[in-house]
Amino acid sequence: MNRRAKKSSSVTSRDVAARAGVSLMTVSRTLRTPDLVSPATRQKVETAARELKYVPDLAAGALSSKRSGHVAVLLPSLRHSGFLRTVDGLSDTLRANGYHLLIGDCYYSPEEQTELLRLILGRRPEAIVLVSSMDSPEARELLDQAAIPIVETWDWPSDPADMVVGFSQYEAGYALSESLIELGYCNIGFLGGPAHTDPYGEQRRKGHVAALEKAGLRADIHVTVSDTPMEIQDGVTGVSSLRRRFPETDALVCATDMTALGALTECQRRGWQVPGELAIAGYGNFDFAPHLTPALTSVKLPSYRMGKQAAELIVAQIDNGTQPADASRNLGFEIIHRQSTQP
Amino acid sequence: MNRRAKKSSSVTSRDVAARAGVSLMTVSRTLRTPDLVSPATRQKVETAARELKYVPDLAAGALSSKRSGHVAVLLPSLRHSGFLRTVDGLSDTLRANGYHLLIGDCYYSPEEQTELLRLILGRRPEAIVLVSSMDSPEARELLDQAAIPIVETWDWPSDPADMVVGFSQYEAGYALSESLIELGYCNIGFLGGPAHTDPYGEQRRKGHVAALEKAGLRADIHVTVSDTPMEIQDGVTGVSSLRRRFPETDALVCATDMTALGALTECQRRGWQVPGELAIAGYGNFDFAPHLTPALTSVKLPSYRMGKQAAELIVAQIDNGTQPADASRNLGFEIIHRQSTQP
């Protein structure tokens, strides 16, 4: 007998073994490597397992095999639909390969991020996917020590920790504004969140500024909204503030399609013509972008593909033990011009 | 020495104990119940842990304490923003209480659902939240055997398995269509997914039909779109098909705001007046609903609150060992009339 009370009448492999009249490790073998077991034995074990509704304790298995079956992803927010697509891509591929995805949502907060990382590392993931940048030295140290494969996504870091499946936020920022310049706009504004809570938006803004400066245009039209993750409402208030402070603006780049939507609807409400008085563009090519009136110009990001390919790299590395040759992948982006920026 | 090679140089509580010059279980105690340890010892252990960057193995802890620290949620899809809000509510509250949320996304597929449930039960969650209904007998048996608290959400089941924090989809369907009848509409259609893949939509439709029949109105205007989760595009094609087959329709209820958005934009594209020629309403009161032109009438669902309260019930039950008195909560819904249904 145990020394403590059982919490519930959980069926263990020992119970299955007893019922099937075999040893405990034959049960384990039947479940994990059925080929190494005689058909008759296999039959007995499978029947016993089914009759007892045996559900193996994965944590116990993880402990002895030193393989948790977990892959973790750390992301700023689940509310951002682009990140969510990445989670989908990860989840689809990982599940198909027998891994479970642990999701760590750190609310765009760097302090929470380190704490969450520690918590997640406590589950001993076999690999970790970063959707948020991991800048704090403490977080870096934890990752180093964990000594597991890391895939960075949603960025193109200059000093990658390990593998990368991403694109350059800076280049996306540069390219979109450059294309607006080509369309003839010359007072181009940017609507984004504060730099420290939205690093990706900040990098897009830097690319945007670089494009304007290269073209000899002014680059000071900048509206900062307070919240992250950015919501529709931030676009509503942001565009009002923009028109008040910089009435000469002829095109507005919004850090995400969500804020662009807010800006667009506020313009409609106020009777400001889009395009015409003001062109509007966003990032993410969210589902609704082509359906708005006017249809929204946006930058299509490889959200799902980043997740899928990150998972593939991880599976390849863990299962084959070797890092694939192309473990740094720049998936790029695509600017999709629609009505909202038509000159 | 171990008989097998260590996978990585993972720091264990034994290492910390050695460094601090105490026993292994004093380390455990320091981390779990610091009050039972002398300040001097605590100091030594904490220093050693920090220096070694010790991250406790939660799976090992779970195994011996028989407490996994996991709470699981099973949901049809992460792509549905209402469900996502529920996940947020769960996650916020559970994390604050030291639990980690395991997310099981079963793609609206009943077969996958049972398999996923088995997988998740393998992680020995201390409670489980169901966002999808669990109809299969096999799933029910697994849940029974697990003998853990269950919270059903997003519904108001007639025979709840355990706790419930939800609302009646049927009543929501009834109430919305009833209110449209009061506004004077009389050829009211419904646009939803197939019954077997979208049970919630189907229940809304049944409520809708009941309201029409009660009022003596026709209840045969029904367009089924193929995909679940329902996307904008389904609204686009759905409304076209509706106008072709039932040109007399004066109001359309869409199973979610996402399809309502598609229907709305398609009407704009075709020049069909909304409202006027066709009133449109949806479910979920998604972020964009008030921002569309015309603003979209929708049913506000207690998405976040269901998650939050489900988590609170779970925490109360696990920590206090007693089930709260009000463990069946009908959180209701709210119909928000906006321009899109203005007579």
Next chain:
DNA sequence: CTGAAAGCGCTTACAG
């Protein structure tokens, strides 16, 4: 306030 022993439910070599 601290420690030695037993055990959580599995898996991994090893031996037969």
Next chain:
DNA sequence: CTGAAAGCGCTTACAG
């Protein structure tokens, strides 16, 4: 093809 032993990294009573 199958089994006895050891161990994964913790925690839980129990004893001092």
